[in-house]
Amino acid sequence: MAERSTAAVDVADTSGEEPLTAKAGKATDDGAKAEKVSGREQDAAGTDEERAEAIEAQPPELHSGHKLARRYRLEECVTRLDGFSSWRAVDEMLRRAVGVHILPADHPRARPVLSAARSSALLGDPRFVQVLDAVEENDLVYVVHEWLPDATELTTVLANGPLEPHDAYQLVSQVSQAMAAAHREGLSHLRITPGSVLRTESGQYRIRGLAVMAALRGITCESPQRADTEAIGALLYAALTQRWPYENDAHGLTGLPKGVGLIAPDQVRAGVHRGLSELAMRALINDGATASRQEQPCTTPEELAKAVAAMPRIRPPETAFSTPPPYQRTGYQQGSYRQPSGATQASRATTSIPTPPPPLQSRTGRALKWSVSALLIAALGLGSWQLADTLLKRESDQEDPGNSQPASGPKKHTGKALSVKGASEFSPLDKPFSEDEAHNVTDGNPSTAWVTGRFLGWPNFGNLPARADGSGIIIDLGSAKDISGIQVTMYRPGQTVEVRAAAPSAANPTTLGDFPQRLSKLGKTGDKLDAKLDQPAKSRYVLVHVTKLPSDGTSDGYRGGISEIKIFS
Numbered sequence: 001m002a003e004r005s006t007a008a009v010d011v012a013d014t015s016g017e018e019p020l021t022a023k024a025g026k027a028t029d030d031g032a033k034a035e036k037v038s039g040r041e042q043d044a045a046g047t048d049e050e051r052a053e054a055i056e057a058q059p060p061e062l063h064s065g066h067k068l069a070r071r072y073r074l075e076e077c078v079t080r081l082d083g084f085s086s087w088r089a090v091d092e093m094l095r096r097a098v099g100v101h102i103l104p105a106d107h108p109r110a111r112p113v114l115s116a117a118r119s120s121a122l123l124g125d126p127r128f129v130q131v132l133d134a135v136e137e138n139d140l141v142y143v144v145h146e147w148l149p150d151a152t153e154l155t156t157v158l159a160n161g162p163l164e165p166h167d168a169y170q171l172v173s174q175v176s177q178a179m180a181a182a183h184r185e186g187l188s189h190l191r192i193t194p195g196s197v198l199r200t201e202s203g204q205y206r207i208r209g210l211a212v213m214a215a216l217r218g219i220t221c222e223s224p225q226r227a228d229t230e231a232i233g234a235l236l237y238a239a240l241t242q243r244w245p246y247e248n249d250a251h252g253l254t255g256l257p258k259g260v261g262l263i264a265p266d267q268v269r270a271g272v273h274r275g276l277s278e279l280a281m282r283a284l285i286n287d288g289a290t291a292s293r294q295e296q297p298c299t300t301p302e303e304l305a306k307a308v309a310a311m312p313r314i315r316p317p318e319t320a321f322s323t324p325p326p327y328q329r330t331g332y333q334q335g336s337y338r339q340p341s342g343a344t345q346a347s348r349a350t351t352s353i354p355t356p357p358p359p360l361q362s363r364t365g366r367a368l369k370w371s372v373s374a375l376l377i378a379a380l381g382l383g384s385w386q387l388a389d390t391l392l393k394r395e396s397d398q399e400d401p402g403n404s405q406p407a408s409g410p411k412k413h414t415g416k417a418l419s420v421k422g423a424s425e426f427s428p429l430d431k432p433f434s435e436d437e438a439h440n441v442t443d444g445n446p447s448t449a450w451v452t453g454r455f456l457g458w459p460n461f462g463n464l465p466a467r468a469d470g471s472g473i474i475i476d477l478g479s480a481k482d483i484s485g486i487q488v489t490m491y492r493p494g495q496t497v498e499v500r501a502a503a504p505s506a507a508n509p510t511t512l513g514d515f516p517q518r519l520s521k522l523g524k525t526g527d528k529l530d531a532k533l534d535q536p537a538k539s540r541y542v543l544v545h546v547t548k549l550p551s552d553g554t555s556d557g558y559r560g561g562i563s564e565i566k567i568f569s
């Protein structure tokens with residue numbers, strides 16, 4: 001059941017909720033007739049004429065065990081609606097679970113779905129459930145996407161109660177940043193609901209159905225950015241109150257009382273974070289429900305993401321420890337074992353302490369004492385030798401100038417953090433993955449990161465010639481400065497990393513040979529890489545060089561990245 005909740009497309013949701021402006025989309029602009037939804041009209045799956053055409057365009061009879069492209073074996077049908085179906089399947093070539101949407105090739109929405117899926121696949125943002133394949137074959141069009149068995153729908157999460165303020169803050173922050181990145185590439189979602197947002201076990205939020213979900217439903221909109229922004233506001237409202245911000249019940253949530261209009265979350269439920277409550281109202285279309293003295297409404301995901309970043313950070317809740325029960329002494333410890341309680345004191349007064357037996361005086365006794373003494377002396381000698389050997393090895397390791405990070409743990413940097421002029425992606429042989437995210441490594445926010453692309457089969461960037469020199473981040477300090485240490489927070493543990501520096505006189509280094517100074521050894525690191533130099537190195541440019549990527553949780557996928565970089569004088 002957990003797997004089904006993470007793969008089914010939210011196209012069968014006919015719960016009748018009052019739709020947001022976000023019920024509309026721009027994903028059906030390539031010739032197929034689409035429904036246009038605006039204002040507060042009821043969201044449907046298409047016009048009557050289009051619905052009739054979809055019903056007539058029935059796909060061939062599909063069943064569990066059917067194979068597509070001699071590769072994708074269908075396992076379970078999770079959605080069937082208006083002539084198309086969604087399945088949980090197995091990719092037999094890569095031996096992993098996937099999700100598949102299937103439409104007849106003559107379905108009125110087949111072309112828009114195919115176009116939307118291919119556009120979404122080009123984005124490659126890890127915050128979205130990735131489209132793996134989009135194919136038109138014989139009489140079928142099918143879209144293959146990731147399947148996340150360890151993720152949980154936000155609908156299921158909210159069924160257990162509203163989110164803590166820190167969790168709600170992470171939700172709106174991650175979703176708004178992801179949608180801002182999508183809109184910069186010309187993509188919109190138009191169907192963001194609690195069923196289309198997944199939370200992984202690590203606390204990250206993933207969005208599924210980018211562009212594809214709107215194309216499957218035939219939805220269009222004149223202002224897609226405003227529609228997605230309002231939908232994110234509705235998610236935040238539901239996360240704070242466990243109520244849907246409209247009069248109709250939807251997504252397993254109770255709507256607001258009829259006739260009261262849209263009221264702020266902190267008026268619906270006590271204890272709601274004031275800043276998050278105001279943020280939800282700024283994102284929603286509230287018809288003047290917010291006070292005039294408040295900030296202007298957020299009309300795009302970019303504006304909403306900036307408003308979230310401007311808020312004071314909300315700390316996670318402290319871990320609660322229950323007080324252990326008081327220690328209870330047993331009757332045996334109190335001296336009343338197998339004795340009446342009244343006779344305890346009298347027995348203590350009259351019972352004499354038994355005389356201990358005399359020590360061993362015979363020849364056997366003396367031999368036993370000498371044997372025990374000899375064993376103790378041998379054990380002490382062996383222990384002393386092992387301790388001395390360990391100390392000598394540790395001392396030799398510390399004297400090794402190449403050992404920048406001993407096994408005892410990260411070193412504490414005593415110097416001050418140097419100011420950074422800029423950060424850029426190191427990609428000498430091919431175009432950058434995400435140059436626009438390079439600044440995330442110096443923003444002081446560990447929840448933002450520069451992330452590599454996803455590679456299949458090989459951890460060394462897919463074993464591609466264009467990625468032979470790896471990737472990473474180049475830090476520009478503005479001028480040549482003395483560097484005594486560096487601290488790197490990794491996006492994911494298990495990456496193979498080294499730190500290099502350019503020559504003091506270097507200008508705009510771009511290749512690996514431009515960084516001759518090694519500030520740390522090349523090796524696999526965990527969540528953090530700490531390097532402290534015995535002698536300061538002078539340079540303007542520092543390269544955090546990534547050569548191998550860790551697994552992304554699938555059987556053959558690899559992805560890495562960097563969250564934060566600090567350089568100390």
